[in-house]
Amino acid sequence: MLQFKLVLLGDSSVGKSSIVHRFVKDSFDEFRESTIGAAFLSQTIKLEKQDDVTIKFEIWDTAGQERYKSLAPMYYRNANAALIVYDITQPDSLAKAQSWVDELKNKVGDQDLVICLVGNKLDLCEEDPQKRVVDTEDAQRYASEQGLLFQEVSAKTGAGVTDIFQTIGEKLYVQK
Numbered sequence: 001m002l003q004f005k006l007v008l009l010g011d012s013s014v015g016k017s018s019i020v021h022r023f024v025k026d027s028f029d030e031f032r033e034s035t036i037g038a039a040f041l042s043q044t045i046k047l048e049k050q051d052d053v054t055i056k057f058e059i060w061d062t063a064g065q066e067r068y069k070s071l072a073p074m075y076y077r078n079a080n081a082a083l084i085v086y087d088i089t090q091p092d093s094l095a096k097a098q099s100w101v102d103e104l105k106n107k108v109g110d111q112d113l114v115i116c117l118v119g120n121k122l123d124l125c126e127e128d129p130q131k132r133v134v135d136t137e138d139a140q141r142y143a144s145e146q147g148l149l150f151q152e153v154s155a156k157t158g159a160g161v162t163d164i165f166q167t168i169g170e171k172l173y174v175q176k
């Protein structure tokens, strides 16, 4: 079994913990308390595109990094993948995600990281299209310019969440 370390980054309240919770427990809890300190979770998946390849993700949810605007070395050290999360319904949310991308790239140098830009809260936009403030095309364009994977998701409904991990797992497997 292959094991990879994956870290989460993005501003407070964009739904990082909810995405992890959806992926690991397949549930959503509107009133779950926010993460204090580093939370470790792991989840194993079978790659859909490969026969018999199992990947274990060791997931590091943020230890309140968003408040310090600076990454602790233990957080990104030996990381293989990162999710940079923004909230599709929040102005400035993508710009903030972009500064996390810069910060991460800066810190890890040429360490080979698979980064996925994740737009969360898709359910709110489907309910009411007026709530969307970040266009899919803008985020997609930025992601391809930066060489990032890209996915819009809803931690609430689960839409797109397993796709993130399948795509990252596939890329990590191929480049390993």
Ligand code: GDP
Residues within 6 Å of the ligand: 010, 011, 012, 013, 014, 015, 016, 017, 018, 019, 029, 030, 031, 033, 034, 035, 120, 121, 122, 123, 124, 153, 154, 155, 156, 157
């Ligand atoms: P974090 O601070 O980035 O870890 O964000 P949380 O996971 O704690 O979520 C922040 C708030 O957004 C909570 O009230 C969640 O219930 C809510 N939330 C998270 N993901 C979604 C989603 O996909 N859809 C909706 N409607 N709300 C969400």
